[in-house]
Amino acid sequence: MPDQRAKPTTTTTCVQAGLLPTPSATFPLAPPIWQTAAFTYPDLETMEGILVGELPGFIYARYGLPNHHQLERALAELEGAETAVVTASGMSAIAATLFGLTRPGQRVLADTHVYRGTRLLLEQDLARFGVRVDFIDCGDLAAVQQGLREPARLLWVDTLTNPTLRIRNLPRLAALARAAGALLVVDNTFATPIHCRPLAWGATLVVHSTTKMLGGHHDASGGVVAGPAELIEVIRQQVVRFGGRGGAFDAWLIQRGLVTLPLRVAQSSASALTLAQRLAAHPTVRWVSYPGLPGHPEHQLAERLFTGGYGAVVTFELAGGEPAVRRFLRALRLVRFAETLGGAITTIVHPATTSHRALAPTERTALGISDGLLRLSVGLEEVEDLWADLEQALAASIH
CATH class of the missing domain: 3.90.1150.10 (Aspartate Aminotransferase, domain 1)
Known part of the structure; x- marks a missing residue:
């Protein structure tokens, strides 16, 4: 008996043809670009399982795409971190870390020679929300110890200062921060995890502008924060609320850059x-x-x-x-x-x-x-x- 079900119209076929899966017994040698803004659920139970973390799956681009997830795993492994979150730019990673981990009345102690964009964010934005920001020359360890006698939530430094290229003594700074109950955050953009892994020297978190050496080809923008899962999850939620994720193509390009x-x-x-x-x-x-x-x-x-x-x-x-x-x-x-x-x-x-x-x-x-x-x-x-x-x-x- 002929199939009596109505056939989709040409218009509907054009709209939905791309959703049909393509079966394959093989896997791509290069990762695909997941160029989508959202994912579909087969039922309510699957949606609920994904939302509460009982099932693997993706929801919406702002929350993260497979390309973000793949890049996060690679960068966390490179830095020796438990996990990581990738963002649209280095400044997006820095902003999410600062706003995610501080509260009004808390204090951030930052290197006088910290990256200029970070300093402007600290002075012009974070301070407006009731977070006290003080700057100190982190090349002077005695001055850092003195500065940490007053409680601080974060101690923020760059592995190599921009543009003067002074190196910060990460093991000593980590010990001072730990003794004072502060989290040491290190911007490792200049050094890359190939030359230096701040977490191995006692830092709590490491950030990068992946636009720079990690991407390496002047064609993609991104950032990353890597460290303990407990802190990264807080920063991840801040990234989601800021809308700071970035696109799938940029994440794909940066991951391709890691190959070389x-x-x-x-x-x-x-x-x-x-x-x-x-x-x-x-x-x-x-x-x-x-x-x-x-x-x-x-x-x-x-x-x-x-x-x-x-x-x-x-x-x-x-x-x-x-x-x-x-x-x-x-x-x-x-x-x-x-x-x-x-x-x-x-x-x-x-x-x-x-x-x-x-x-x-x-x-x-x-x-x-x-x-x-x-x-x-x-x-x-x-x-x-x-x-x-x-x-x-x-x-x-x-x-």
Whole structure:
């Protein structure tokens, strides 16, 4: 007997054809992109099981997609963490951590040299909600100990300060924070888990802008916080309420970047050391900051905390100040003037007129940021080609 059920109309077929599953006995070699805003339930029981955590499953993009979940597992393993939550940007990860873990009346103690975006968030946003924020030079351990005599919820530092590249003594800071009942949060963007794992040195939480070295190709935006499940779950809920998840494609791109992360980090770090050595010997360069140089103030600490290299970023100061910087930047051909770092393309930035331009000259000086300071992020180009470009630009800077 012919099937008497009505056939879907052409319009309905067009709308719903993409929902039909495609059976396969094999698995994709590369992870797919889950480009969807929501998931369907077969029944109420399944929905309830997912909502209470008894069944695996996904609900809505803002709560997290499979691409987010896969990336979180990979990044947690890289940092040696129990779990992680990924976000739309590094600042989204920082904001969710600060707002998720503090309450009015509590206190955050942060490094004076903390990333500029973090400092602005602390000063202009978190403080407005009744959280006290104090800044201290976390290179001075005695000052940190003194600062922690007053209760603090968080102690916030960067593994490597931006842009001066001073290294923070994570084991000592972790011990001081633990004794004072504070949580040590470390921004590990510059070092990456290839060079340093702050959790292994006693930190409570580690954050990254995955836009930088972890993604590595200047084409995706993201952030991550990794640490104990109890704290990450609080931060995760803050991410959901903020709407700070980011898209599936960005998470997919960052996970793809992880495939080559060890190779990229090794190449960039080796080239950065070579360029730092040559810059330090150049007559137009006043000084160079790079942890791999024996003259760096924390070189011995870097040898203890870092493995496999010292990072892709080199900071140096031109003797001729800002006029020399302008001539230098105009002469560059391979190195790109861009406000980013950690990618395949070598970039350079002038902090005094970009990230720190709003500060008074005296404030910049106190942070070690002069008008001649430049931050170089070394990419994957041939190191001799990079040096040739830098060398001719250095020559142009004095004319």
